[in-house]
Amino acid sequence: MAQDNSSIDRRRTLECMVWAGSGVLWTLVGGVPQTSAVLGMETAQAQAATGFSFLQISDSHIGFKQAANPNPLATLQEAIGKVGGMATKPAFMIHTGDISHLSKPEEFDDAEKIIAGARLDVHYVPGEHDIVDEGRGADYMNRFGRRQKAQGSGWYAFDHDGVHFVGLVNVADLKAGGMGSLGAAQIAWLTEDLKDRSASTPLVIFAHIPLWTVYADWGWGTDDAAQVLALVKRFGSVTVLNGHIHQIMQKVEGAVTFHTARSTAFPQPAPGTAPSPGPMKVADERLGSVLGTTAITVKRGSEPLAIIDSALKA
Amino acid sequence: MTIDLDRRRLCAAAVLLPLLTQRVRADEATVKIENFSFTPDTLNVKAGTVVIWSNDDDIPHSVVTTDGKVHSRALDTTDTFRFTFATPGTYDYFCGLHPHMKGRIIVTP
Numbered sequence: 549m550a551q552d553n554s555s556i557d558r559r560r561t562l563e564c565m566v567w568a569g570s571g572v573l574w575t576l577v578g579g580v581p582q583t584s585a586v587l588g589m590e591t592a593q594a595q596a597a598t599g600f601s602f603l604q605i606s607d608s609h610i611g612f613k614q615a616a617n618p619n620p621l622a623t624l625q626e627a628i629g630k631v632g633g634m635a636t637k638p639a640f641m642i643h644t645g646d647i648s649h650l651s652k653p654e655e656f657d658d659a660e661k662i663i664a665g666a667r668l669d670v671h672y673v674p675g676e677h678d679i680v681d682e683g684r685g686a687d688y689m690n691r692f693g694r695r696q697k698a699q700g701s702g703w704y705a706f707d708h709d710g711v712h713f714v715g716l717v718n719v720a721d722l723k724a725g726g727m728g729s730l731g732a733a734q735i736a737w738l739t740e741d742l743k744d745r746s747a748s749t750p751l752v753i754f755a756h757i758p759l760w761t762v763y764a765d766w767g768w769g770t771d772d773a774a775q776v777l778a779l780v781k782r783f784g785s786v787t788v789l790n791g792h793i794h795q796i797m798q799k800v801e802g803a804v805t806f807h808t809a810r811s812t813a814f815p816q817p818a819p820g821t822a823p824s825p826g827p828m829k830v831a832d833e834r835l836g837s838v839l840g841t842t843a844i845t846v847k848r849g850s851e852p853l854a855i856i857d858s859a860l861k862a
Numbered sequence: 863m864t865i866d867l868d869r870r871r872l873c874a875a876a877v878l879l880p881l882l883t884q885r886v887r888a889d890e891a892t893v894k895i896e897n898f899s900f901t902p903d904t905l906n907v908k909a910g911t912v913v914i915w916s917n918d919d920d921i922p923h924s925v926v927t928t929d930g931k932v933h934s935r936a937l938d939t940t941d942t943f944r945f946t947f948a949t950p951g952t953y954d955y956f957c958g959l960h961p962h963m964k965g966r967i968i969v970t971p
Contacts, residue, residue, distance in 0.1 A: 680936035
């Protein structure tokens with residue numbers, strides 16, 4: 549009996565809630581999805597009160613001005629404006645890349661000015677749009693990497709309240725015909741970083757492009773992600789948070805939960821439903837319902853992580 | 863003296879004329895970037911042709927040869943990138959932002 553309990557503990561029964569406007573709560577226990585309840589936002593937030601939570605924003609694409617959203621600054625502002633109204637103040641924020649559209653200094657400036665309104669520490673990783681300056685990422689490193697004491701093209705780790713966070717870069721030095729790529733140097737660094745950590749340490753790994761193959765035809769995956777998954781296999785609780793695809797996707801594989809966040813700028817089509825990826829124009833009144841942010845809650849004790857996606861508008 | 867001058871003029875003309883006409887006549891060929899692909903994905907040109915990539919997508923793309931020798935800036939919507947292929951050979955390239963997008967330029971003498 550005692551053994552059963554510890555094995556469940558080790559597996560770290562993972563609850564994963566996707567709140568998609570309709571208030572449907574999905575609970576994933578041991579990787580098996582169950583619709584356990586229909587909850588309102590209040591209940592989801594009450595659950596958040598027992599541990600610490602952090603916020604994920606992604607793909608703000610400041611500088612984009614095409615039809616899918618001529619003013620991504622306003623929608624970013626709307627997303628950041630909601631942070632103050634959250635029942636539980638997030639401990640910090642992560643930004644999973646594509647802060648800017650073309651790595652221009654004024655795009656980074658504008659994004660930072662608005663994001664600062666949340667009054668939270670922000671941990672960034674770059675998207676492919678953030679490293680197209682002449683120095684191929686030099687500006688990103690100066691602005692965001694340095695304060696994180698990031699290495700290489702911008703990877704780093706930090707700890708918060710017993711949870712180990714790892715920010716990875718899978719958008720630099722990409723190879724012809726490939727998808728996202730981490731590269732040997734980064735994987736060697738990660739091997740070293742995780743080596744002496746207890747398997748009971750909850751891990752949160754975040755990077756721009758999904759670390760599992762969502763759709764290879766559109767390059768929505770990371771070529772050498774399997775090496776990362778091999779490194780984290782022994783850990784009891786692993787949460788992988790990505791952006792890039794501008795829509796919510798989720799997968800659970802053993803103790804690893806993969807989750808992608810919405811963009812605050814524009815949506816993209818579901819895999820294979822259009823001739824190509826790219827900005828998708830929806831009716832103006834629908835835009836708020838396809839943009840949003842993600843709140844992740846770490847509960848003490850059993851340490852399940854709850855992931856709640858919230859649209860800008862229901 | 864006059865003969866000398868004429869000869870010099872003739873020489874200069876002989877050298878300059880082909881250069882000038884070549885500049886005027888330089889062939890151009892266009893590769894369209896749309897729906898996250900290069901069209902045509904393989905382009906055959908004569909040496910000296912200027913290849914112009916034109917981005918019709920709502921997302922930036924770039925042109926990077928696999929040998930790393932050509933590396934365009936990120937091309938925003940409607941931006942173009944021109945490169946003169948002077949030397950015959952096969953040039954494989956991809957998009958630096960979306961590397962699953964591939965193309966090839968075959969340059970013949």
